[in-house]
Amino acid sequence: MVSATIFSYQGKSSCFFRNANSNDVTINFQNTMYTIPAWSVTILPDCSTEVYNTARVNTQTSIMVKKDNQADESKEPFVLKWQWRPEHYFEHIKKNGFVDGSEGLNHISLCNATVGLANYGANFDMVPVGISSGPVRLIAKQRLDNLRKFGKTKYILEDISMELDHSKWTYKVGLHGEEELKLQEPYFSQHQKWSQGPVPTNRMFVWYKTTFKAPIGSDPVAVDLMGLGKGHAWINGHSIGRYWPSYLAGEDGCSSECDYRGSYSDSKCLTNCGKPSQRWYHVPRSFLRDDENKLILFEEAGGNPFNVKFQTVTVGKACANAYEGNTLELSCQGGSAISEIKFASFGLPEGACGSFRTGSCESSNALSIIQKECLGKERCSLDVSEKSLGPTGCKATNRLAVEVTC
Template sequence: MLGLILVVLAAAGFGNCHGYGRNVTYDGRSLIIDSHHLLLFSGSIHYPRSTPQMWPSLISKAKQGGIDVIQTYVFWNLHEPQQGQYDFSGRRDIVRFIREVEAQGLYVCLRIGPFIESEWTYGGLPFWLHDVPGIVFRSDNGPFKFHMQKWVTKVVNMMRSEKLYASQGGPIILSQIENEYQRVEGAFNGKGSSYVKWAAGLAVGLQTGVPWIMCSQQDAPDPVINTCNGFECGVRFRGPNSPNKPSMWTENWTSFVQRYGQEPFMRSAEEIAFHVALFIAKNGTYVNYYMYHGGTNFGRTGAARVITSYYDQAPLDEYGLIRQPVWGHLKELHAAIRLCTVPLLSGLHETSSLGYLQTAYVFKGKSGECAAFLVNKDDSSNARVRFQNISFELPSMSISILPDCKNVAFNTAKVSTQNNTRSRRVKHIFDSTERWKEYAEPIPTFSNTSLRAEVLLDQMSTTKDTSDYLWYTVCFQHDPDAQVELSVLSNAHVVHAFVNGRYKGYAYGGRNNFVLEKTVELKNGTNNITLLSVMVGLPDSGAYLESKTAGIRSVRIQNKYLNNYQWGYQIGLLGERLRIFSTEHEVQWSPYQARGHRLIWYKTWFDALSGDEPLALNLGSMGKGEVWVNGESIGRYWVSIHTPEHRPSQTWYNVPRSFLKPRGNILVLLEEEYGNPLGITLDGVSIT
């Protein structure tokens, strides 16, 4: 009871709005704020993957779930898409997001990076960095360090000017520099280790008044704290690289990234709770759930082949609805662990064997407090153990938490929270042919292109992330009429082929090269071969990211290679350039004809729907493309590619209500394949 009272008092202390400077330090046990050791549960919520209208509810639900800290990356390419041109409006308003966290009495962990990976296109780095002469990303490289230092300093100065650091009375208690660098460090040889030291020095030298961390970086230089990322940090983490640093887990993956063509990765509430409890039992005092709310990859922000819905299996789903039992089970876990706070943070730690696969982790406080974690690692059977002359039944692969070393307050395998089910109800059907219009994307030929090269250009270097699309077109002389084999080698994601303006087929691939092979008819004389190369997001990881390429690598007709012919190029689609998805830009739309042609833009309109439940477009009748509502892209869709279970990876696409007007909402889709817009519905989303 004394421990519980102290916990409540401590929670009240850091739950108040921060009106004065706080001293944030750490020791080998935990983070220390104003001389108080703290046990902290954190949840990742990324401000651009939701809307400002959603932020208060997301943060409130996280707080109700026992979360103390909100963790977010800073998305450099979102804020500085063009060098020197900054945008911190709308979903990009990071200051507003942090203010909302502060208003609800929670702390912030700010992961500046600036490389973040995060299944975000180009790992969060702006593509203009690619064109900086002599640059090598994330290395002891002068040009990269210059721009990285400039950006990190700008972010820190912005936070400082808004008085958002805890040292100024704000909510930010931690910052992160770099991200999971140890995975690629060896590829840079000596320039990797020297870069780590430089990055740590940059961070510490900015004097924010709060500690800095490096995740998955065992050699993080003092005083930067090395932290763990993964599913099982209680098992795999080697621990802090100094006895004076606390044991911290920055990414406890509640699910895992899902790409188009893959099934979702489901992680049970029991498994997540087991590994959290084990990490705490092994002296951990900071656990962050990645993600606590995943959200939506709006627009073209998702990395290569990453679906638009992000970590939908998290405690708060894509729409911000509570997902049970994981949310409730973790809430109960947090409450049980907090009952152990006093001995956990100030007591002596002992470990003893209770059996072959059973262990007791015991914490004894100075005033007689005692807390124990009884672990059964046997994944096939229960175990009966004796601890302090009391018999306990431990379910298989579970941990019992005893705040007083006598009574079980919580067992990770026993879920008392009831499951809930997410359902969708059709609220509007877009089945009226009279309300649909269409616009056929023109197919370019060599003669109407202005960009020319006697080589097959790299798509990423050519488009510079301004579009998912790059047209390759060439004139080819053939004599006489014949059927021939067209073979196209690509390392993009999709390629479509047109011969003399007629569609001939497509192919798609993933991480590796793929080949489109089609038998095509060539006429006697000049033939126009037009290829559309498509990227579904840029790569987001790996060493030498600036050197990665994509696009068409080789083109062959029968036995003749066209690689060194003069090619014409068009960056992006004409509809993109004309911004026909925006209400301010119009083209000559035609009545809907249901011709089933490729590369068709579709447009319709609808009035806002009553109620306040989340809304989602059911695009099950469509193929592949992108969708806009009132000019706002709600993301890429790729319904036609199926998982091994023969179903789309994603069928419903989030439509935030803040994107809607009371009347006359404009829905625009770019369809690459044979989608049927008459089958689209707008559904209400709820949980029961």
């Protein structure tokens, strides 16, 4: 479907063209021809001059790369030395576990973690959660009878259960290590006893602690928590949030190609199938010290801290598209310079970032002009026009596509 919307006020008008089809469409509007790319909106502030189209974005796309922390040259690369200690409730549950044949008063302890709300909307606070939404049962085997046949005895067993949903429950909010011992705080943490090893893995309700040096430079810092289960992380006492890298997306539905055009579907352009929704967590440099830094984890689901490492994030390569009549700016970051022009074509280039290819026509001078203008610089600015980049001989609107390495 193609539509034109006109807004008028005090004798002035602005227009919006919408093309909801899967193909480009050319329309005649007020005796002027306009080509509207598929699945896009064109903005004309004066109902005559096109100033923006959502499919013709003139900007840079940065492909980020991660570099491992080499700040501490005395250690093996990426290796962190860990200490640990159990969470109080884990030991409490072990000591008060079930014993077959026990008599008298027995206790059962349950640990509950809440991530978000159970529901939303009106009266969501009335939705029963926790023990009340059970069931919680004690189940045992009871021998009802036995049969003796051909000199052998066969026992008949039946499950019997005791409902605990409506028993008298008491509760305590918070973790012993967080609220009482304040293990996440560097000052309080150093006054507590931590075990040097062996460090347990795949254990629930355990605290981990390590030290590291801040990565050199000014690039953003991230910590890779792949291998952990679910829990909470602190840097020098500052929370960097809860983590859950063990929760994986579905295995199916991802495709190497992405096309949003046409009717909407939540199955379009899926990525990272079979992978966690997040494994890298941002560490603000304002949280870091010049000397020693502390990372403390509370792992509640069971994981392996030996895969954790700190990295910096920087621009590895940059791709850009710009239509004629615009100015295109390319840039690296963190003091890096443009070291290579991997692709440059001004005309009708095809493909996408990482797979650009020359179209049916192009300027023969564009590549050398861009190399002269951008190589060795942290940033450069390009006037996208035949006057600056050379004639193309194309009959359609020219476009510049560039891919550079930082």
